[in-house]
Amino acid sequence: MTYVIALPCVDVKDKACIDECPVDCIYEGERSLYIHPDECVDCGACEPVCPVEAIFYEDDLPDEWQDYYKANVEFFDELGSPGGAAKTGMLAFDHPIIAALAPQGDHA
Amino acid sequence: MTIAAPRIAIVGAGPAGIYAADILLGRVPNASIDLFEKLPAPYGLVRYGVAPDHPRIRKITDALHEVLVNPRIRLRCNVEIGRDVEIDELRAAYDGVIVATGADLDVALDIPGIDLPGSFGAADFVAWYDGHPDAPRTWPLAAESVAVLGAGNVALDVTRILARHASTLTHTDTPDAVLDQLAASPLRDVHLFARRGPADVRFSAMELRELAEQEDVDVIVDPDELALDAHAERMVAQFSQRRIIVRTMTEWAALDPASRTASRRIHLHLRQRPVRLLGTDTVTGIEMERTASDELGRMVGTGELLRYDVGAVYRAVGYRSTPVPGMPFDAALGVVPHVEGRVIDADGAPIPRLYATGWIKRGPVGLIGSTKSDAAQTIGHVVDDLESVEREARDDDPIAHLAHAVDLDGWLRIDAAERGAGAERGRERTKIVERDEMLTHAKQEQMMETGR
Numbered sequence: 001m002t003y004v005i006a007l008p009c010v011d012v013k014d015k016a017c018i019d020e021c022p023v024d025c026i027y028e029g030e031r032s033l034y035i036h037p038d039e040c041v042d043c044g045a046c047e048p049v050c051p052v053e054a055i056f057y058e059d060d061l062p063d064e065w066q067d068y069y070k071a072n073v074e075f076f077d078e079l080g081s082p083g084g085a086a087k088t089g090m091l092a093f094d095h096p097i098i099a100a101l102a103p104q105g106d107h108a
Numbered sequence: 109m110t111i112a113a114p115r116i117a118i119v120g121a122g123p124a125g126i127y128a129a130d131i132l133l134g135r136v137p138n139a140s141i142d143l144f145e146k147l148p149a150p151y152g153l154v155r156y157g158v159a160p161d162h163p164r165i166r167k168i169t170d171a172l173h174e175v176l177v178n179p180r181i182r183l184r185c186n187v188e189i190g191r192d193v194e195i196d197e198l199r200a201a202y203d204g205v206i207v208a209t210g211a212d213l214d215v216a217l218d219i220p221g222i223d224l225p226g227s228f229g230a231a232d233f234v235a236w237y238d239g240h241p242d243a244p245r246t247w248p249l250a251a252e253s254v255a256v257l258g259a260g261n262v263a264l265d266v267t268r269i270l271a272r273h274a275s276t277l278t279h280t281d282t283p284d285a286v287l288d289q290l291a292a293s294p295l296r297d298v299h300l301f302a303r304r305g306p307a308d309v310r311f312s313a314m315e316l317r318e319l320a321e322q323e324d325v326d327v328i329v330d331p332d333e334l335a336l337d338a339h340a341e342r343m344v345a346q347f348s349q350r351r352i353i354v355r356t357m358t359e360w361a362a363l364d365p366a367s368r369t370a371s372r373r374i375h376l377h378l379r380q381r382p383v384r385l386l387g388t389d390t391v392t393g394i395e396m397e398r399t400a401s402d403e404l405g406r407m408v409g410t411g412e413l414l415r416y417d418v419g420a421v422y423r424a425v426g427y428r429s430t431p432v433p434g435m436p437f438d439a440a441l442g443v444v445p446h447v448e449g450r451v452i453d454a455d456g457a458p459i460p461r462l463y464a465t466g467w468i469k470r471g472p473v474g475l476i477g478s479t480k481s482d483a484a485q486t487i488g489h490v491v492d493d494l495e496s497v498e499r500e501a502r503d504d505d506p507i508a509h510l511a512h513a514v515d516l517d518g519w520l521r522i523d524a525a526e527r528g529a530g531a532e533r534g535r536e537r538t539k540i541v542e543r544d545e546m547l548t549h550a551k552q553e554q555m556m557e558t559g560r
Contacts (some may be wrong), residue, residue: 019484020477022123024173042163044312045477053348057314060352084171 002037003046006065006070008054010034011104017046017055024084027075029094031101034075039083071095113137114203114494115502119189119432119450122152123172123476124466125208128483135491142202142507143176147241148514148546149522150176152210152445154476156240159265160280161272163536168476176516185514186547192510198463201503204490207444207451208483211467211525215442217257217428219386222423222457226251230266232260236463237269237290238552239283244304246285249293251419255394257382258424259302259309264316266422267300271325281530281537287323292482298374299416303399304353304380304407306333307340312475319374320360326370329361334379339405370558380414381407383423393417427472435462445466449486450493460497463490469472518550525549 005017010032017033018026025039026046035046037045037054047055058069074094082088093099114136118125121143129141151169158165176183187281189195189209198205207342214229221227226248231351235243250269255265274291302309309316320327334357336344357376379399386393398412427440436453444464445452451462465486466479474482507513514522521542530537540546 016481019481020475022127022480024214037126038428043165043168043169043474043475043477044314048351049478049481056348057352060313060348073269084174 002040002042002058002072003035003044004056004058004061004069005033005035006054006056006061006068007073007101007104008052009050009070010101012052012054014051016049016051018085020045020049026092027079027082027088028090029075029098030090030092031094034072034095036081036085037073038076038081039060067097071097091104111203111494112138116141116200116490117198117202117205117424117478118143119198119205120152120184120208120209120210120466120468121153121176121185122208122210122466123168124152124210124468124479124483125206126150126172126175127480128208128465128487129178129181131480131483131487132490133178133180136494137180137206137485138388139180142308143181143183144187144189145183146188146209148186148543148550149519150183150185154256157234157240158208158238159234159269159558160238160277160282161268162278165476176519177384181516182507183318183514183519184510186298186550187265187338187510187513192512195432195434196463197503199459202461202495203494203499203502204461204463206463206465206486206490207435207468208277208464209429209432209468211427211429211442211472213430214423217382217423218326219382221384221387221391224385224387224391225389226387226391226420227385228420228422230256230422232264233266233389237282237286239281239286239539239541241541241546245541246288248420249289249295252294253297253299253360253416253418254295254420254422255299255301255418256422256424258426259304259311260317260424260426261310261312262427263302263424264319265313266424267298267374268319268322269379270295270422271298271319271374272322273324276323277371278537281526281535281539285541286549296372298372299377299394299418300374301320301377301380301382301396303379305379305401306338306357306404307336307343307350308401309353309378313356316353317356319376324370325372325374326368327360327374327376328365329357329376329378331361334358334361337401338403341399343405354495381409382421382536383413386415388400391419391421392422394455401524427467429468429472433469441471443471444466448489450489459491512547513545516549521552522546523547525552554559 086091154168215233236247294325380396383395397412431437450458465483524539
């Protein structure tokens with residue numbers, strides 16, 4: 001069980017959530033942020049600060065964004081558990097679901 | 109920077125103080141920090157406020173531990189401001205003093221009967237079940253029916269710990285004496301009261317849902333109390349979290365009453381505010397008034413009164429801070445007067461080298477993580493002042509005389525003793541409650557060294 005970052009974050013990456021996360025488990029990809037499912041402690045601090053309401057508890061993901069659970073989990077397949085986003089810095093890739101999206105929002 | 113190697117004191121080794129230390133060292137890597145804590149153990153609210161059945165949130169201590177092992181931080185637990193050292197002594201000896209002592213008292217609820225035996229504050233109950241050294245060792249759990257007042261996550265914690273069967277807590281770090289007392293509780297019904305409607309509660313969606321995920325506990329909601337007025341409709345349309353909360357409650361309200369056969373029940377009541385506690389020598393009931401929202405969403409009373417027979421009332425209506433000796437305090441707001449973390453005097457002028465962060469600064473709002481962004485604001489000003497303010501000579505190291513302080517190694521010995529006691533029982537940890545016992549463990553190695 002974990003929190004998940006969905007479509008509204010893509011090409012926005014406000015990062016307010018990163019300042020709130022008490023365990024530094026929100027990692028930055030090229031176009032989106034991702035929550036590490038094993039490092040997240042389910043505290044919920046990130047969810048209310050997201051200005052685009054991109055963060056959901058896993059059970060509450062809207063139907064159209066169900067894939068983002070998989071995206072957040074699989075993003076870490078190669079990385080494993082680095083134990084804090086400060087240790088990796090920005091990661092120059094995305095999950096394929098996100099990489100395949102057309103440019104989002106005002107940046108289009 | 110005018111000061112080559114700044115020396116900073118942080119008072120309070122809870123999340124607010126530890127995040128402040130981490131952020132400060134990120135900005136000023138050559139700073140050295142003395143981190144003071146009143147209790148023999150660090151981690152504040154994460155150790156003594158997070159409920160024992162939330163082990164994942166407790167894991168925040170792992171992240172806090174990572175900060176504490178930084179050699180630029182000297183941990184000094186079992187040191188109390190006003191008893192062992194004064195704020196002004198710290199200001200004289202350090203280039204900045206950051207107070208992060210949190211909020212550990214219950215906000216008063218001024219209604220008739222609130223001082224009757226059987227009326228409790230959530231902060232005291234939480235301190236008891238979390239094994240706080242200064243909490244009472246026994247808790248009266250004789251009531252079959254109790255009321256919990258509040259619409260935030262602390263109210264949920266209190267409700268859950270009261271309603272849970274103690275057998276489901278044996279794998280946690282809960283002290284044995286607490287488990288034994290919970291196991292003997294005759295409780296059947298918890299009435300949880302929120303003053304406002306379903307779209308205005310302050311519960312986290314996930315923690316609300318947890319109420320219904322306990323073994324042999326039913327959550328009961330009256331469908332009539334869920335009706336959405338115009339204000340609630342707007343809130344639900346606008347905020348996804350409120351939508352989720354209303355949906356959860358609606359699902360509970362729709363359950364067939366015949367299926368509700370658990371031995372313990374949580375009755376979630378909405379739109380009811382407390383009027384008075386009933387009883388002469390002890391709490392025997394509570395009188396509530398039904399509320400409504402006006403068109404602006406403000407809560408108004410309807411005059412309709414309801415009575416519930418309960419043997420105890422727990423108020424979880426907010427925390428307030430304990431004043432820190434030698435530091436200004438706004439008693440009305442229950443916080444330290446400050447501008448963005450710079451503590452100010454009665455004339456509104458900043459007091460040199462004195463700062464606040466966390467709940468004593470902004471009040472008991474937000475989740476544990478919120479204290480991190482808050483610390484970033486305070487530290488921003490600390491760093492600005494270090495760069496711009498000239499400093500006369502500072503006093504010598506003021507903590508040299510604090511022989512009874514528990515340092516990082518001392519805390520790690522307490523930690524090891526707790527883990528050892530837990531391992532014997534197949535769990536991660538069993539908390540040591542007594543202060544003397546903690547201090548004995550902290551000093552173990554030193555005593556052995558002296559003995560040699």
